[in-house]
Amino acid sequence: MRGQPEHVLVIGAGLGGLRTVEHLRSSGFQGRISLVGAEVHAPYDRPPLSKQLLTGHWEAERVALSTVEALDELGVRTYLGMRAVALRPGAVELADGASLHGDAVVIATGLVPRTLPGQPAHVHTLRTLDDALALRATLERVGSLLGGSLLVVGGGFIGAEVASAARARGIAVTVLEALPVPSARALGTELGALAARLLVEGGVDLRTAVGLTSFVDAGDRVAVALSDGSAVEADAAVVGIGGAPQLEWLGDRVDTTDGLACGPTGRVCGLDAVWAVGDVAAWEDTTTGTRHRSEHWTNAGDQAAAVACDILGAEPPPAPVPYFWSDQFGLKIQLVGRPERADNMLPLHGDGPDGGAVRGTVAGYLAGDHLVAVAAFGAARLIARYRPLVADGADRAAVLRTAAGIRPPGAGRGTNGAGPARPRPRPPP
Ligand SMILES: Cc1cc2nc3c(=O)[nH]c(=O)nc-3n(C[C@H](O)[C@H](O)[C@H](O)COP(=O)(O)OP(=O)(O)OC[C@H]3O[C@@H](n4cnc5c(N)ncnc54)[C@H](O)[C@@H]3O)c2cc1C
Known part of the structure; x- marks a missing residue:
């Protein structure tokens, strides 16, 4: 592919696929876009499936992220209820025997539950x-x-x-x-x-x-x-034991050992003009030289933005700080950064690890002396304060200064799990 493509094929009409077509259009791409999805549904959001939808607080309509009409207005041709079954140079074969020809392909086919x-x-x-x-x-x-x-x-x-x-x-x-x-x-x-x-x-x-x-x-x-x-x-x-990337349709032309091996801007290794985003994609991490696959909602959107830029030859946005959340038992667990890089922990607020209330507990993950991640249990306002420190890889002393300077909600009203924790070393996660 030289210059901008004429026709982008996006395979997988979930979050990553939808965000890719949206970013292409919002970045000014005027060529053709086709979006292929194995499910009959227009793109919808998965996090509420195990939360509001399951509790009965939401009906199915509320999880919709887009409609066929809205995609049509964006100039995106949709092929829903249609599985991609093979990738050839410059073409994708569909389950009904048709072939779509394009000069850029984005793979966003997500996971299948184990x-x-x-x-x-x-x-x-x-x-x-x-x-x-x-x-x-x-x-x-x-x-x-x-x-x-x-x-x-x-x-x-x-x-x-x-x-x-x-x-x-x-x-x-x-x-x-x-x-x-x-x-x-x-x-x-x-x-x-x-x-x-x-x-x-x-x-x-x-x-x-x-x-x-x-x-x-x-x-x-x-x-x-x-x-x-x-x-x-x-x-x-x-x-609920996790999922495997849906990549069997690619055959054995590419390395799919732990997801689809990609470079740092999502280009699939060994294939020309093919990118991958979201849960299937193992992008190269330029700071560590290793590949990393993330199964988190914000990651799919962040990668879609970067891939759209790369396809159009534009500068990619700065690397975001990874983020994940889970809602359970009336409390939000939040995680900012990359805890798998840590070798020690630093309690910051609350005394959940010592048997106190779980709610209000915040802890940092350090690699050596540097902050690589922060986790919070029911402490959304507190964790927001640490995001820039994770982004900067702040050292332990700076993290402790921030913790000491935060007067959390409820501080001074006895132990409610949100007061500053005693700083002391913790075993690695
Ligand atoms: C129940 C649930 C709850 C979650 N909760 C959270 C949460 O609280 N916080 C969080 O950060 N993340 C959460 N996630 C994860 C988040 O939803 C995913 O990271 C995100 O959806 C990944 O987007 P994706 O586009 O890679 O994959 P998906 O959204 O799964 O989209 C992939 C799409 O590709 C389609 N497809 C597969 N194979 C083919 C093929 N051969 N041809 C055409 N189409 C194909 C699939 O049918 C699917 O529609 C949750 C996920 C689930 C399932």
């Missing part, structure tokens, strides 16, 4: 709007039973949000987590323990460090055998 061996068909997973509506119908049914119960396999953020929605409906919930604490990969062991407390304090029967060995035939119900010799039976079950 399942367990022998998983019965009536056990739910949660990735799409249709998945969420099916799970909501099950929660409505189980919630109407006397003593209705739900088994959630996987205590990560989605599993915890499903557990929270089910508890709000009065359902007895058991969560199985293979690691010693839930969300350990995202939060680290020490703050993962706070995520565990949210589940337990929310009335969940949390079983950690235990694996599911098999599903046992239980008719319409679900029964499982566990690695510690025990068993669990419930009226319904959800498996």
